[in-house]
Amino acid sequence: MRQKDGRRDLSLIRxxxxxxxxxxxxxxxxxxxxxxxxxxxxxxxxxxxxxxxxLKHVVRQHERELFTRPTTTATKVILPYAVEALELGGIxxxxxxxxxxxxxxxxxxxYTNDADLTADAELLKVMAALPSFDPFxxxxxxxxxGVDPARAYFDIAExxxxxxxxxxxxxxxxxxxxxxxxxxxxxxxLSQRLADKLMTDETAKTLDPLRQxxxxxxxxxxxxxxxxKGFLYYKWLMDEIRPGLTEFRPRFAGxxxxxxxxxxxxxxxxxxxxxxxxxxxxxxxxxxxLLEYGIAFAALAEGQPSAFRTFLLKAPSMFIPxxxxxxxxxxxxxxxxxxxxxxxxxxMEADEAIEVLHDFETTVEGVDFVKSKTNEHKLAS
Numbered sequence: 001m002r003q004k005d006g007r008r009d010l011s012l013i014r015x016x017x018x019x020x021x022x023x024x025x026x027x028x029x030x031x032x033x034x035x036x037x038x039x040x041x042x043x044x045x046x047x048x049x050x051x052x053x054x055l056k057h058v059v060r061q062h063e064r065e066l067f068t069r070p071t072t073t074a075t076k077v078i079l080p081y082a083v084e085a086l087e088l089g090g091i092x093x094x095x096x097x098x099x100x101x102x103x104x105x106x107x108x109x110x111y112t113n114d115a116d117l118t119a120d121a122e123l124l125k126v127m128a129a130l131p132s133f134d135p136f137x138x139x140x141x142x143x144x145x146g147v148d149p150a151r152a153y154f155d156i157a158e159x160x161x162x163x164x165x166x167x168x169x170x171x172x173x174x175x176x177x178x179x180x181x182x183x184x185x186x187x188x189x190l191s192q193r194l195a196d197k198l199m200t201d202e203t204a205k206t207l208d209p210l211r212q213x214x215x216x217x218x219x220x221x222x223x224x225x226x227x228x229k230g231f232l233y234y235k236w237l238m239d240e241i242r243p244g245l246t247e248f249r250p251r252f253a254g255x256x257x258x259x260x261x262x263x264x265x266x267x268x269x270x271x272x273x274x275x276x277x278x279x280x281x282x283x284x285x286x287x288x289x290l291l292e293y294g295i296a297f298a299a300l301a302e303g304q305p306s307a308f309r310t311f312l313l314k315a316p317s318m319f320i321p322x323x324x325x326x327x328x329x330x331x332x333x334x335x336x337x338x339x340x341x342x343x344x345x346x347x348m349e350a351d352e353a354i355e356v357l358h359d360f361e362t363t364v365e366g367v368d369f370v371k372s373k374t375n376e377h378k379l380a381s
Contacts, residue, residue: 020132020237020330023054024157026080032152043149044123045116048108053078054124056132056331057094058338066097072335072359075128079107095128123147130324131331131363134237136230137323140316154226156233161199167236168195199229213300214309227315231293237326238286241333245283248333249276251346260350268350271357278364279332282325285369289322321368328367332360 025043029051032038044050057076064070074097080090093103101121111117126145130137135154142149156164169192197207207225211217216224253276257268296311335356340346348356364370 020134020327021056022157023127023133023138025050025052025054025153028152028155032150035150035152037150038152041148041150043147043153044120046108046110046120048079048110049077049120051080053080053090054127054133058335059094063094066094068098070355070359071096072356073331075124077104077107077124095124131327132323134233134323134327136226136233136316136319137327139226140319140323143316144320151226156199156229160233163240164199164232164236165192165195167239168199168232171195171232171235172198198225199232213305214312215305216309216312220313223316224309224312227312227319230319231290231315234286234322234326235290235293237330238290241326241330244333244337245329248336251340252276252336254345255353256345256347257353258347258349260353264350264354268353268357271361275332275357275360275364278361278367278370279329282329282364282367282369286322286325289318321372324367325369328363331363 028038042050055076055078057074059067059071059074063074067074074094076092076094078090078092091107093100093107097103101117104121104124105111105117108120123142126141127133127138130141135156139154172195194207194210198210211221214221214224253272255268255272257265260268293311293315296308299305300308336346339356
């Protein structure tokens, strides 16, 4: 049965603008639907699906029967009744729920052949396997698959850009003298204007001095700036995540479990320790990668652009492991805050704890940074 999403839900999703949680294809269509790139390189085969809202959704208790296997989160597809009037609501389904392909076909319609339906279903499954929809992780994952949709699908959400402005302006302030040969009282203002252009329009003429400094041209420059934005995005995300993790760790470790046997309590305590250990491992690898970016960026700021240029050209290959790690950490932390919104000691019944912690454990073990480090330990032993 198709689920209906009311107008209040869609208005809240639209307002949130979260890059990581929501892939807002409705907004992408509104902004870029008339461009040749958008028309010629769609994300999905079906036009209606290309105007959907796709989001990471915490599965409610009453929704669990929709799946054959226990799941705590799912990727939800919402098809607005009218893209120009989201207040009218829409219909929705979730990837991997029972009869998913049939629900997809019935909801979007318009498929002239089974091959297109299969391609869209498989693409949704790949997106569902991602811990988030951050545009850098998503684009690189699709590129590896051989899928190359219009660049408009990978814009950073306006809400995120708004929160990033001051961070990015401060980050690149040291480049102003190098790339723009200026200084004085307007240096801060110029840094902010450069940051705004970098995050919203990397082809702007005002960025030509940067292009010349990096000695990149054409597609290399566009790809290089996209990669730079990616690392600015991840640095900003880590600044946002760290304070919450300080609070999360002791609350997660201190989870109280009711209706559990002694063996279950012992096993669940060990599982929590293992999850925290692997999260710390993933965080450490993220920090190492960001440090590599920092070293290359420092060389640029010191007038040696070749190291930064080289780094940017190889950077996209890092987006899958770093994006996975950051996405999984955010997922676990945000789920915990959603499940336990107040400051009281978190409590779960044994059945729920087993389900949730197993999902966390499986998710964090699938992070490439964790798998590679685990394999290193095995080889060393």
